[in-house]
Amino acid sequence: xxxxxxxxxxxxxxxxxxxxxxxxxxxxxxxxxxxxxxxxxxxxxxxxxxxxxxxxxxxxxxxxxxxxxxxxxxxxxxxxxxxxxxxxxxxxxxxxxxxxxxxxxxxxxxxxxxxxxxxxxxxxxxxxxxxxxxxxxxxxxxxxxxxxxxxxxxxxxxxxxxxxxxxxxxxxxxxxxxxxxxxxxxxxxxxxxxxx
Numbered sequence: 001x002x003x004x005x006x007x008x009x010x011x012x013x014x015x016x017x018x019x020x021x022x023x024x025x026x027x028x029x030x031x032x033x034x035x036x037x038x039x040x041x042x043x044x045x046x047x048x049x050x051x052x053x054x055x056x057x058x059x060x061x062x063x064x065x066x067x068x069x070x071x072x073x074x075x076x077x078x079x080x081x082x083x084x085x086x087x088x089x090x091x092x093x094x095x096x097x098x099x100x101x102x103x104x105x106x107x108x109x110x111x112x113x114x115x116x117x118x119x120x121x122x123x124x125x126x127x128x129x130x131x132x133x134x135x136x137x138x139x140x141x142x143x144x145x146x147x148x149x150x151x152x153x154x155x156x157x158x159x160x161x162x163x164x165x166x167x168x169x170x171x172x173x174x175x176x177x178x179x180x181x182x183x184x185x186x187x188x189x190x191x192x193x194x195x196x
Contacts, residue, residue, distance in 0.1 A: 002061035002068070003049055005029075008038040016087075025085050029062070029071060032092030039064065047085055050076060057103045057129075059093055059136050070094075070136060072101055093136045100170065102129045103140055107178060109148035115180035119152035127177040130158065131170040138166035147178060155179040 008019070008026060016026045023043045030036040039062075049055045055073060062069045075089040093099060105128055115121035130143065143161060150156065159173035 001049065001052070001055055001058055002063055003041065003045060005039040005041055005062050005064045007065070008040040011038055020084070020086070025088060027088040027090065029069070029090045029092060032094055032097075034092065041088065043085060046088060047083070050085065053104055054141050057101065057139075058141055059139060060090070062090065072099060095136055098133055098135055099139065100131060100133050101139070103132050104129045104142045105177060106142040106144045107147055108144050109146055110150070110178075112148045113150040113180065115150045115152045115154065115182075119180070119182055121152050121180040121182045123147060123150065124179050124181050125177070126155075126179060127158075127175065130161070130177075132163075132167050133170060134164075134167040138164060140164050140167060143167075145178060150178070150180050152180055152182050 005027065019026050019040055020043070025041045025043050025046055027039045027041050027046075028036055029039060060071050060073065062071045070093040071090040072093055073088070074091045075087075076085060077087040078084065079086055091099075105125070107123070107125055110116060110123045113121075113123070116123065132139070132143075134140075143163065145156060145161065147156065155176045156178040157173065158169060158171055158175040158177055161169055161177075163169060
């Protein structure tokens with residue numbers, strides 16, 4: 001995904017306020033071998049980009065001064081009650097440097113699992129994203145979690161994730177990421193209530 005940026009020469013809170021009044025968003029790019037760089041973005045463009053999940057977990061292509069720069073979204077500051085982006089932080093990405101970032105989990109085949117089909121269970125997604133380490137080229141946009149074999153009362157743990165080549169997950173291997181919960185009274189009770 002790509003977005004456009006321009007260099008920002010003036011800094012400070014009053015300069016940032018003027019930018020926001022003009023429909024622009026102050027931002028910063030840091031990391032890599034260069035000094036931090038103050039930039040500005042078009043508010044509407046970045047607002048709509050931030051609504052896409054992939055923008056938060058992908059290597060982004062920042063177009064600046066006719067050149068393309070690889071960056072990762074690191075932080076977004078929102079207005080307390082208005083749908084307004086106040087500030088954005090990006091980190092430079094170097095092709096040969098391992099990065100650590102959060103990637104969303106994509107839960108699939110839950111409705112095919114014995115827990116749901118036979119036991120009337122509900123699947124609770126305890127964790128919706130995980131922190132991974134990889135080279136930029138290996139970074140996945142998301143990681144699939146196949147729930148098709150999940151039984152009543154069982155859980156899926158972090159250790160069960162099938163990771164793409166070159167990707168390692170950070171965290172406790174025993175961390176529960178999804179669990180099958182049988183409603184109180186079991187499936188038979190809920191069916192009986194439905195008939196009544």
